[in-house]
Amino acid sequence: xxxxxxxxxxxxxxxxxxxxxxxxxxxxxxxxxxxxxxxxxxxxxxxxxxxxxxxxxxxxxxxxxxxxxxxxxxxxxxxxxxxxxxxxxxxxxxxxxxxxxxxxxxxxxxxxxxxxxxxxxxxxxxxxxxxxxxxxxxxxxxxxxxxxxxxxxxxxxxxxxxxxxxxxxxxxxxxxxxxxxxxxxxxxxxxxxxxxxxxxxxxxxxxxxxxxxxxxxxxxxxxxxxxxxxxxxxxxxxxxxxxxxxxxxxxxxxxxxxxxxxxxxxxxxxxxxxxxxxxxxxxxxxxxxxxxxxxxxxxxxxxxxxxxxxxxxxxxxxxxxxxxxxxxxxxxxxxx
Amino acid sequence: xxxxxxxxxxxxxxxxxxxxxxxxxxxxxxxxxxxxxxxxxxxxxxxxxxxxxxxxxxxxxxxxxxxxxxxxxxxxxxxxxxxxxxxxxxxxxxxxxxxxxxxxxxxxxxxxxxxxxxxxxxxxxxxxxxxxxxxxxxxxxxxxxxxxxxxxxxxxxxxxxxxxxxxxxxxxxxxxxxxxxxxxxxxxxxxxxxxxxxxxxxxxxxxxxxxxxxxxxxxxxxxxxxxxxxxxxxxxxxxxxxxxxxxxxxxxxxxxxxxxxxxxxxxxxxxxxxxxxxxxxxxxxxxxxxxxxxxxxxxxxxxxxxxxxxxxxxxxxxxxxxxxxxxxxxxxxxxx
DNA sequence: CTGAAAGCGCTTACAG
DNA sequence: CTGAAAGCGCTTACAG
Numbered sequence: 001x002x003x004x005x006x007x008x009x010x011x012x013x014x015x016x017x018x019x020x021x022x023x024x025x026x027x028x029x030x031x032x033x034x035x036x037x038x039x040x041x042x043x044x045x046x047x048x049x050x051x052x053x054x055x056x057x058x059x060x061x062x063x064x065x066x067x068x069x070x071x072x073x074x075x076x077x078x079x080x081x082x083x084x085x086x087x088x089x090x091x092x093x094x095x096x097x098x099x100x101x102x103x104x105x106x107x108x109x110x111x112x113x114x115x116x117x118x119x120x121x122x123x124x125x126x127x128x129x130x131x132x133x134x135x136x137x138x139x140x141x142x143x144x145x146x147x148x149x150x151x152x153x154x155x156x157x158x159x160x161x162x163x164x165x166x167x168x169x170x171x172x173x174x175x176x177x178x179x180x181x182x183x184x185x186x187x188x189x190x191x192x193x194x195x196x197x198x199x200x201x202x203x204x205x206x207x208x209x210x211x212x213x214x215x216x217x218x219x220x221x222x223x224x225x226x227x228x229x230x231x232x233x234x235x236x237x238x239x240x241x242x243x244x245x246x247x248x249x250x251x252x253x254x255x256x257x258x259x260x261x262x263x264x265x266x267x268x269x270x271x272x273x274x275x276x277x278x279x280x281x282x283x284x285x286x287x288x289x290x291x292x293x294x295x296x297x298x299x300x301x302x303x304x305x306x307x308x309x310x311x312x313x314x315x316x317x318x319x320x321x322x323x324x325x326x327x328x329x330x331x332x333x334x335x336x
Numbered sequence: 337x338x339x340x341x342x343x344x345x346x347x348x349x350x351x352x353x354x355x356x357x358x359x360x361x362x363x364x365x366x367x368x369x370x371x372x373x374x375x376x377x378x379x380x381x382x383x384x385x386x387x388x389x390x391x392x393x394x395x396x397x398x399x400x401x402x403x404x405x406x407x408x409x410x411x412x413x414x415x416x417x418x419x420x421x422x423x424x425x426x427x428x429x430x431x432x433x434x435x436x437x438x439x440x441x442x443x444x445x446x447x448x449x450x451x452x453x454x455x456x457x458x459x460x461x462x463x464x465x466x467x468x469x470x471x472x473x474x475x476x477x478x479x480x481x482x483x484x485x486x487x488x489x490x491x492x493x494x495x496x497x498x499x500x501x502x503x504x505x506x507x508x509x510x511x512x513x514x515x516x517x518x519x520x521x522x523x524x525x526x527x528x529x530x531x532x533x534x535x536x537x538x539x540x541x542x543x544x545x546x547x548x549x550x551x552x553x554x555x556x557x558x559x560x561x562x563x564x565x566x567x568x569x570x571x572x573x574x575x576x577x578x579x580x581x582x583x584x585x586x587x588x589x590x591x592x593x594x595x596x597x598x599x600x601x602x603x604x605x606x607x608x609x610x611x612x613x614x615x616x617x618x619x620x621x622x623x624x625x626x627x628x629x630x631x632x633x634x635x636x637x638x639x640x641x642x643x644x645x646x647x648x649x650x651x652x653x654x655x656x657x658x659x660x661x662x663x664x665x666x667x668x669x670x671x672x
Numbered sequence: 673c674t675g676a677a678a679g680c681g682c683t684t685a686c687a688g
Numbered sequence: 689c690t691g692a693a694a695g696c697g698c699t700t701a702c703a704g
Contacts, residue, residue, distance in 0.1 A: 003446075003472065005697055016675040021699055031673055046468060048446035052388040053697030056680040071407075071416055080407055084434040093440055096432035098420040104429055110339075110384035132382060136339065281617050341681055352691040357683055367689055389681030392696040674704085682696085688689105 004045045006053075013041040024049065055113045064304060065108050066096045068120040074277055075293060079143075083118070083297035090305050100124045109138055116304045120144045123186050139307040141300050145188045146316045151307055153314035155300040157291045159189045159273075162321040163196020166243050166271045166289055169323055171204050174332030175240035175269060178206070181216030181223055181253055183245025190218070190245055193273060197243055212239045216249035223252030231260045238262075240332055241269035247276045247288055254282075254328060269329035273321075284327035291321040340381045342389075349377040360385065391449045400640060401444050402432045404456040410613055411629060415479075419454070419633035426641050436460045445474055452640045456480045459522050475643040477636050481524045482652045487643055489650035491636040493627045495525045495609075498657040499532020502579050502607045502625055505659060507540050510668030511576035511605060514542070517552030517559055517589055519581025526554070526581055529609060533579055548575045552585035559588030567596045574598075576668055577605035583612040583624055590618075590664060605665035609657075620663030627657040 010017040015034065023030045023038040030038075041047075055061050064087055071080070080096060087094040092115070097108055105125065109117055109132060116139035119125055133140050133152060142154040170178055180197050183190035201208050214230055216223035223244065244250035250272030254264050264270055264284055272279065275290035299317055306312025346353040351370065359366045359374040366374075377383075391397050400423055407416070416432060423430040428451070433444055441461065445453055445468060452475035455461055469476050469488060478490040506514055516533050519526035537544050550566055552559035559580065580586035586608030590600050600606055600620055608615065611626035635653055642648025 003697095007697080017697085018676080018699075019674055022674085025699080029673070034673080046442075046446065046471065048442055050392075050449070050697050051443070051447045052391045052449055053680090054699075055388045056386075056392065056682085056697080057699045059680085072413055074410075074413075077408055077410075077413060080434065088435070088437070088440075093433060093435065096434075097429060098416065098432075099424070099429065101424070104424075106382075106384055107387070110382065111387045113386070113388055135382065278614050278617055281614055339681095343681080353681085354683075354692080355690055358690085361683080365689070370689080386681050389696090390683075392681080392698085393683045395696085676703085678700090678702105680698085684694090686694105687692085 003050070004047050005050065006047070008045060009038065009042050009047050012045065013038045059113070061113045061115055062092050063114050064092050064094050064116050064118065064301075065112070065114040066094055066118040066120070067105060067108060067125075068096065068098055069100050069122055069124045071096070071098055075274070078293040079297045081297070082294035083301055086298045086301035090301060092301075092305065105129065106132065109133065109140075110136060116140060116308045118143060118300060118304065139304060141304045141307070143296065143300055146318070148314040148316050150313055153303045153307060153316065155296050155303060155317045155319065156188060157296070158318040158320050159192035160196040160199070161318075162273070162289045162291075162323070163193035163243070164200045165196070165323055166273075167197045167200030168204075169325070170241045170243070170269060170271065170329065171200060171206070173241075173269065173330065176206055176332075177209065177212060177237075177239045177241075179209075179212035179214065179239035179242045181214050181226070181242055181244040181249045183216060183218040183249065187218075189273075193243075193245060209239075211237075216245050216252070218246050218249055220248040220252040220255075223249040224256045225252075227253050227256035228260065231256065231262075239268065241271070241329065244270060244272045247272035247274045247279050247286060250286055250288065250328070251278075251282065254284075254286075264328050265330035266333055271329055275324055280326065282328075287326045287329040288324055289321045290324050292319055295319055339386070340383050341386065342383070344381060345374065345378050345383050348381065349374045395449070397449045397451055398428050399450050400428050400430050400452050400454065400637075401448070401450040402430055402454040402456070403441060403444055403461075404432065404434055405436050405458055405460045407432070407434055411610070414629040415633045417633070418630035419637055422634045422637035426637060428637075428641065441465065442468070445469065445476075446472060452476060452644045454479060454636060454640065475640060477640040477643070479632065479636055482654070484650040484652050486649055489639045489643060489652065491632050491639060491653045491655065492524060493632070494654040494656050495528035496532040496535070497654075498609070498625045498627075498659070499529035499579070500536045501532070501659055502529075502609075503533045503536030504540075505661070506577045506579070506605060506607065506665065507536060507542070509577075509605065509666065512542055512668075513545065513548065513573075513575045513577075515545075515548035515550065515575035515578045517550050517562070517578055517580040517585045519552060519554040519585065523554075525609075529579075529581055545575075547573075552581050552588065554582045554585055556584040556588040556591075559585040560592045561588075563589050563592035564596065567592065567598075575604065577607070577665065580606060580608045583608035583610045583615050583622060586622055586624065586664070587614075587618065590620075590622075600664050601666035602669055607665055611660060616662065618664075623660065623662045623665040625657045625659050628655055631655055 006017045006020050010020045023035045084094050120143045137151050140152045146154050182194050214226045250270050254270050272288040275288045279286040342353045342356050346356045359371040420430050456479045473487050476488045482490050518530050550562045578589050586606050590606050608624040611624045615622040
């Protein structure tokens, strides 16, 4: 059966297509009987307006796109769930597109008629992409960086502050030699978390020892190896604690410490970021910073819709996380 | 800056719009110099063809939709990752839409010009939906049930066989009184896993004791409560083992058993389904059935593209899982 | 209240 | 090789 169009409905109902269109969209223009007849026919034929035809005229789709380079990890599950719900609540549908392809990205930004775009593309979206958005005045909200202009906003976590708080927490526990397992320096959170750590060290006048700053790459195995080779290199000088770029990295760190004969937190405290679901099942249970992921999704949708409907303009919204103290961190015990 | 269209490119390049269209699509029709000029202009203006205009003519979008009622859980992360990759490899982009709204579903099936649809809507997609697909000959692949026709196929797990194998494994270990924590009977896997369990019991001439079949609803807490009240009801007769509808349910079951003073697997063996990431971190580590989720995604894409390109037709493809024996199950120890 | 007409941005025969 | 024209399915002034 061929696709049924507005023509089919018009013919079947014995009216003009414009009347069908009006009946389906504009309540008060059409005679009630005519409308009833048209709706009955439309229902019978399973008529659904072709969005391509409609959008060619109206320039509005009530569709938003979420462009992401990945949906791996629990973060996305939580995030997309809340985002999608909020989109629906506000009358939009969300299209999630996983891609790292420049052409696909351009197509979705420029060629599909989305009313607005959420961007979580990390390194797959750079300056040129921003220029494109700006030049064509596409409403957009970034979830992976802090950027804003008149039609573009961002909703991010206040990773710098949380990095600062994690470090401060450890300092208050008596730790002085605090190491950092840095994540990716291409990633907003990676940079910010480290910066927060540096902020705290500076505020308390503690030296940042470069040999205590290891490359963890947000990766469990990579961190495990980095910490293991660090421990082999220098038996003498141990950090009192490590802040890891994320929980996976914290797990790798803890395992490396254990395998080298250290106890966590008795010998070394470890703090992560994210509060991944297994964090509370680990032994020791992981002390970590939890971000309000659902709130990020909701805030992002509100911001984008605000920009689209001209009720708001672009800005950077920064959400605070929460330090969850569990078992992998404790007061400083070792003698110095 | 207003949206740049084919007209803008044509004007700027001093040619007709049909020439621009040909230059961008049909290689061998256009003079090389003309084409070069046109492409240069298109590039300079950030011209991206409006997909709505194009699709109105061509009726092909190279876009597939994945309609799902949820993306909660690790299943989806794995699944969508492999599916998306396979779509890209085959020249399609995948749009993921999370919805439980009939109108949104209808719109995406009929009104958006997707070349084909993946469906994972469970109870939010019933007979009426299938009729709609059939009537309009929409290429579709189900991931949540077994159904097929000329333009519709399914890729599912062979849950019945795996349920059978899980039960058979326990029987071979010496267990006779095997209980089942059933999941949702609205869900394909829920029904099939239980049926497999029943198959095995029958094959081995073991009675299925109705009081050993509890309602777990695929839910940890719900199962915990069901098992706890079961244990309170009858101290005398204990099952030798439980098969749980999924891992969450298995966890609830194990916790209930432990809290009632039983040891797993010494007193009761427990087997789950899914192999969720925490399964191997639990104590005891969970024996479970792991499904080849990535393969399901790949097979689904291949099937749908086959149907669309008329190179294949609808069928039910059933993927085998793998029983992972870990610590929550063991040989029958108790005296009868 | 209803319908004829124009036009959104494209592609595709077709004429030249 | 290039362009004028028709038409995909809609919506929106506008005339009646």
